[in-house]
Amino acid sequence: MSGKPRLHYFDGRGRMEPIRWLLAAAGVEFEESYMEKNADLKKLQRDGSLLFQQVPMVEMDGMKLVQTRAIANYISTKYNLYGKDLKERTLIDMYVEGMFDLNELLMTYEIQPADKKEQHFANMMDKTESRYFSVFEKVLKDHGKDFLVGNQLSRADVQLLEIILMIEEWKPEMFAKFPLLQSFKARISNIPTIKKFLQPGSQRKPPSDDDAVDKVMKIFYS
Ligand SMILES: N[C@@H](CCC(=O)N[C@@H](CS)C(=O)NCC(=O)O)C(=O)O
Structure with missing residues (x-):
């Protein structure tokens, strides 16, 4: 275990992209595990990792966080991106x-x-x-x-x-x-952390092409 947050999703934007953005803006390094096929989603569901059987899921600080907004709230609070009062x-x-x-x-x-x-x-x-x-x-x-x-x-x-x-x-x-x-x-x-995230080769995801959309449909709907 590296101690870095680990993001579980497919290799595309979807609901995980705002979470990638927040971590990057906060200057937090993270790792990702991509689902490639329906069996990968099923495995996460079977092993009890997904509270509501859905992704995004982020392993962080000893928790398996789900629900996009809850994850984003946690990261924003932890890294002081959530206002002063x-x-x-x-x-x-x-x-x-x-x-x-x-x-x-x-x-x-x-x-x-x-x-x-x-x-x-x-x-x-x-x-x-x-x-x-x-x-x-x-x-x-x-x-x-x-x-x-x-x-x-x-x-x-x-x-x-x-x-x-x-x-x-x-x-x-x-x-x-x-x-x-x-x-x-x-x-x-x-802003330096954001500038870095906007550079080619960062963990920011590109728009999906037709093949990527096909793959996502197979993960969730096959
Ligand atoms: N309210 C949830 C919705 C999550 C959601 O719909 N996730 C989709 C993928 S983007 C999913 O896991 N679908 C599979 C399913 O619902 O069984 C959130 O914001 O995290």
């Missing part, structure tokens, strides 16, 4: 819950049947722009600081940057309307 923490919760909702839409795009993809894409881009990015642009404007909450880096900044970069892969022209999100992106990307 209850009010800041609650604002952070409000922002990241919105981000988790958006992430759910983004994550499910790739697994849509071919005839539903176009409609799903239009819906998720519309929501990104009108429901989420316009809100975070206003939060940055009203708050007037370098970060979304308080005056220091929090998980809200890390999780928003992750989403900004994802949307940029699909629709870079969206950012013309959001100058503060653009400067936020440049600023947060330049």
Whole structure:
């Protein structure tokens, strides 16, 4: 045992990617065990490692942590990415819950049947722009600081940057309307731990291609 957190998931973004981002932002090294096939998921389920039979699962500090939000809360609290008091923490919760909702839409795009993809894409881009990015642009404007909450880096900044970069892969022209999100992106990307995570060869996952989506479907649905 190395003492480093061990992440159990497939070799792709999905629900584990925000957890990778938080650990990386906190400067914590981690190891990963990838499920390659349904038997790997079954094995984790059989040996009692998954409280609700689901991944993500993170082995950390002698615990087998499940439920994405609980894992992210633990890491954020432990590494001081969760605000300085209850009010800041609650604002952070409000922002990241919105981000988790958006992430759910983004994550499910790739697994849509071919005839539903176009409609799903239009819906998720519309929501990104009108429901989420316009809100975070206003939060940055009203708050007037370098970060979304308080005056220091929090998980809200890390999780928003992750989403900004994802949307940029699909629709870079969206950012013309959001100058503060653009400067936020440049600023947060330049934080040393995050800058390192953005370098090629890091544990950050690329977008899934069709083969990767096929493999994921086989792990969970065969
Ligand atoms: N609320 C859970 C949802 C976890 C979840 O749906 N995980 C999927 C993979 S991303 C899974 O394990 N599916 C298998 C199953 O539900 O049996 C979380 O946020 O961790």
